[in-house]
Amino acid sequence: MKINILPNSNKPSSKIVLLWIICFSIVIFTLQTWRIFSLNATYDQGLFLQEIWNTLQGRPFESTLASELSSPVKFEGELPELGYRHLAQHFTPLLAIWAPLVGLIGIWSLPFIQVAVIASAGWVLFLLGKEYLPEQLAGWIACSFFTTGTVLGPSLENFHDLCIIPLLVFSLILGISREQKLLYFIPALLLPLVREDVGLMTFSIGIWMVFRKPNWRVWGIGLCIYALTAVLIITNQIMPLFGSELSTRFIQERFGQYLNGETGGTIDVLISMAKQPGLLLKELISPIGSTVRLFVTLFLPLAFIPLLSIDVWFLIAVPLFVALSSQGGNAMSVHLRFMLYLVPGVFAGSIFWWSKKHHLFQVKRYQSIWKICMVIGIFFTLTGNPHRSLSVIIPDSIDPWVHIPIHKQLIRGVNAQNLFSLIPPDSSVAAETHLIPQLSERRILLRFPENYMYKDLNGKRKEVDYIISQPAYNADYSSAFRHHRIWVLRSNQTLEKLVNSKAYGVYYCDPYSIILRKDLQSLAKDKKCMATQLKKTMRKSLQ
Structure with missing residues (x-):
């Protein structure tokens, strides 16, 4: 036929x-x-969702993610601003x-x-x-x-x-x-x-x-x-x-x-x-x-x-x-x-x-x-x-070989859903790029490790309530993609600095993910979990 x-x-x-x-x-x-x-999915998916979601909430075209791409932030070292409108770009x-x-x-x-x-x-x-x-x-x-x-x-x-x-x-x-x-x-x-x-x-x-x-x-x-x-x-x-x-x-x-x-x-x-x-x-x-x-x-x-x-x-x-x-x-x-x-x-x-x-x-x-x-x-x-879009069957890189099989992608997707359930919907968050699309229905969201601080509507410097990092995610790609390797190094250094300074504590840690919470006293087991994960991913990213 x-x-x-x-x-x-x-x-x-x-x-x-x-x-x-x-x-x-x-x-x-x-x-x-x-x-x-x-x-x-990556940054723009979250940026447009946050912008349209804010419009629905009565704050037309507002986006802290867009603010991170503004000239003062990119070229003058300023902090992202709450209330910034994407219409400038x-x-x-x-x-x-x-x-x-x-x-x-x-x-x-x-x-x-x-x-x-x-x-x-x-x-x-x-x-x-x-x-x-x-x-x-x-x-x-x-x-x-x-x-x-x-x-x-x-x-x-x-x-x-x-x-x-x-x-x-x-x-x-x-x-x-x-x-x-x-x-x-x-x-x-x-x-x-x-x-x-x-x-x-x-x-x-x-x-x-x-x-x-x-x-x-x-x-x-x-x-x-x-x-x-x-x-x-x-x-x-x-x-x-x-x-x-x-x-x-x-x-x-x-x-x-x-x-x-x-x-x-x-x-x-x-x-x-x-x-x-x-x-x-x-x-x-x-x-x-x-x-x-x-x-x-x-x-x-x-x-x-x-x-x-x-x-x-x-x-x-x-x-x-x-x-x-x-x-x-x-x-x-x-x-x-x-x-x-x-x-x-x-x-x-x-x-x-x-x-x-x-x-x-x-x-x-x-x-x-x-x-x-x-x-x-x-x-x-x-x-x-x-x-x-077809990374389940096509490798992201051949030399060196980088391919995340479908079962591993499924597992990390399920784990991410569990991770998001731990974050209150109205809290301010800084998260790595791959996590941003699913966290964007909130007013304050920043890309980590680039930023975890912002200016409020009065121009006052503030820190986000939660920081979410998955060093193992970027480490999987670091052998072939330089920007993933840089993200691993910067994320790990920033996480250690924030926990050691006691500005943040380890709120949650497992072999895949780390959540820091502002003004939290870390438990010894959580600090040990984070140290183990950071050491492992750092070693992998430098191979």
Whole structure:
């Protein structure tokens, strides 16, 4: 019996696309929940949960975890501040719509949201395809959406604010295709509210409308004006009200090479680029290897058709320029969230190319090549183990060998649940990165060993009530990953210092975990347990 996993002429394509969406949702949600339970999720998962949870409690966008990433903390040695708002780093007001769901299902709400909006984007892409193409071809494009590393990677990543971009962009273009103004206006208005730099991508859509959609040319000009105005107002007027992070940290990290060490905003960067065309050209084409890998990963699942589409190049022009002109590896990393700036333009633009050449789809040899491209895309994505989502079967490192088997990951997940039950829900906590996602529904949470002190609303220095450490967790990875080795050394030194100074006492200790409590007198057996664990993990991390 032949099983058709791609749409064909003998069966409604919608059913197969829905099957792909269901399978994608189940698999990705399962992997996401496993990442959180088995302690493979990391900092951003907790940061966004704390931010949205605080919004639900009447403290919009407040986050002590975000405060740890602020310029005063990172560059001036200041303590994290209670009351700090993440809006200083990223303007993400649209996140507030998820607050009720966080209130209903807690830590599991974020993976549910991320999977749901990306899966829904695939369905809207299918509807968009049907506006211009035979249903079977539209189905193939929609299925290809779920095979690309630039979708699978961001879907498996920690929760992020960009996950809603494909749904909004596909809905906007669907509104244009159907001549439905409301369907166009809602996503057009919301896009710049996803994050401050999403307005640049929206500007690119407006340019596409001006040159490729004559009936929408005036609306395209309006969208360009709205998007550019939103970016300039948000980055130059609104975000500085909450902090200086945009100019002193994020602009420097991504575009500091143009500013020669000076601080500046969006306009300053553009002026500096114009004054240094040689440097700009160099940044756009180098490093060659990363640039080629980016294009291959983007275009492979669609059998490289996007390379031929003028619509694709218009839709991705501005976000692609931003990615190529940035410094650092994140903007070019094909498994990170930033790819979602490019993905909608690649897939929607391909639909417009096929609308004039859909007869070529009937060539069986081409269909075979397309299938091979999809398989290759999935294969390289999964074997790359994005975000440690498949660490139960794929080693985290081969040389030296680091692989935590599934039973050990299950045990450490269960142990972590027992650990969390010992911490009062309203207490302030400092915990290591892998523990943060499951502790974030509290107002005061810091990353240990980086911080265990903070400033309260009056500016007074305070220590957290509890410190949670699992030296053995980081020691398991220390042979292959330097940052884990550093965490072991710093955690152990800080734990010893705090207990020896009697600022904290050992509240709980077992072979896996240590909890310190402020102003507690340690029992001899607990101090001995901690000393034994620290000695063991220190020895392992130095091997």
